[in-house]
Amino acid sequence: MAETLLDIRDLKTWFKTDDGMVRAVDGVDLRIDRGETVGVVGESGCGKTVTARSVLKLIDMPPGRFENGQILWQGRDLIPLPAEEMDKIRAREIAIIFQEPMTSLNPVYTVGDQIGEVIRQHENLSKKQARDAAVEMLRLVNIPNPGKRVDDYPHQFSGGMRQRVMIAMAMSCKPKLLIADEPTTALDVTIQAQILELMQEMKERLGMSIMLITHAMGVVAETCQRVVVMYAGKVVEEASVEALFGNPRHPYTQGLIRSIPRVDRGAEQKQRLEAIPGTVPSLLQPPTGCRFAARCKYVMDVCTQAMPPLKEAAPGHFVRCVL
Numbered sequence: 001m002a003e004t005l006l007d008i009r010d011l012k013t014w015f016k017t018d019d020g021m022v023r024a025v026d027g028v029d030l031r032i033d034r035g036e037t038v039g040v041v042g043e044s045g046c047g048k049t050v051t052a053r054s055v056l057k058l059i060d061m062p063p064g065r066f067e068n069g070q071i072l073w074q075g076r077d078l079i080p081l082p083a084e085e086m087d088k089i090r091a092r093e094i095a096i097i098f099q100e101p102m103t104s105l106n107p108v109y110t111v112g113d114q115i116g117e118v119i120r121q122h123e124n125l126s127k128k129q130a131r132d133a134a135v136e137m138l139r140l141v142n143i144p145n146p147g148k149r150v151d152d153y154p155h156q157f158s159g160g161m162r163q164r165v166m167i168a169m170a171m172s173c174k175p176k177l178l179i180a181d182e183p184t185t186a187l188d189v190t191i192q193a194q195i196l197e198l199m200q201e202m203k204e205r206l207g208m209s210i211m212l213i214t215h216a217m218g219v220v221a222e223t224c225q226r227v228v229v230m231y232a233g234k235v236v237e238e239a240s241v242e243a244l245f246g247n248p249r250h251p252y253t254q255g256l257i258r259s260i261p262r263v264d265r266g267a268e269q270k271q272r273l274e275a276i277p278g279t280v281p282s283l284l285q286p287p288t289g290c291r292f293a294a295r296c297k298y299v300m301d302v303c304t305q306a307m308p309p310l311k312e313a314a315p316g317h318f319v320r321c322v323l
Contacts, residue, residue, distance in 0.1 A: 002035070002036070004031055004032070004033050005176055005177055006073055006211070007030075007031050007075075008055070008072070009029055009072065010029060010068055011030075011054060011066070011068070012026055012066065012068040013050050013051070013054045013059060015063045017284075020284045021284070022283050022284055023233050024050040025047040025051050025233050027234060028069075028234065029310070030051065034207075034209055035209055036209055036225045037203065037210040037223055038210070039214060039223070039224035040211060040213045040214075041214060041215065041256065042229055043231075045232075046280070047234075048213045052211065054071065055073075055078070055179065056086070056094060056096060057081075073089065088122075091121070091172070091173050092122040093177070094177045094178075095170035095171065095173070097179070099181045099182045099183070099185055100185075105154040105162060105165065106154070110153055111134075111138070114165075115133075115138075115172055118169055119133050122173045131150065135147055138168055140168065140202070141171075160194065163195055164195070167198060167202065171202055174208075175206075177208060178199070178210045179211045179213070180213065182214055182215065196223055199223075225241060227239060227244045229244075229250065229256070231291060232280055232281055233283055233286070234320065235310060236252055236253070237318065237319045239316060240316060243317045245257065249317065250292075250319050250321050251298055251323075252276070258273075261273060277295055287304065288305065289302075289306055290303045290322075300322070303322060
């Protein structure tokens, strides 16, 4: 049995708004073991990022609040911890790469100062030692001439290089878990491949785990061992990569996979990409039954009467569907 690092149990992160309570994450269970890469997929607004930010308690409270659940980090529940205790865990044990590096980096400080600040907060180093460590981290993420670039500002880097700086910052304290929130979304495909390869290389070097949040099923197939599919604040399917792509059981997962362009078949026959009809239900007043029912071609009366439980349909393959 692999050691479980992160164990999220029945997490509910809700937001109070003028229109009512938004159930952004509404009863999520998620586990990450030591050394594995877990992909969390689903369309925009399904709760992926809120789940990730909840782990590090980076939710603004108010309007957000933890309505229920536990976030167990190596057996210790993070939800009741005070801010001082969370500061010891952030970056040192659990690090995060945000989606847009330009807005995540401070434009008025050099990248060396920003990486060094993280290092000095957790390690007893002088300013010069922290700067030297920042240079070494820039070298590890393959930024050319790191001794000079350490004194440059974020606007002097390209999008791909800024993302490398974010990875250097996240890796600077050698965390056990890296949360990567759509780290390649704003990058072209060539740079995407380089960033994913770099993350894999750093994972193997440091022996860490990765929680990879993405829209791209192709990225998941290439880099992850296990996949969690989210829809409207809930987990609808969880399986190994091989099981999920080989035998997707939830209609939503099937729709996501059918929407991927098939390069291997394109030369033989032209085929229109499939789209999932309809829209995501409002999380202010989610439907009583299955939240995918209004968009599902297999819908039955029982689907709209009660939320189906997440059942183990095959060893290690869980699905939230009456079928």
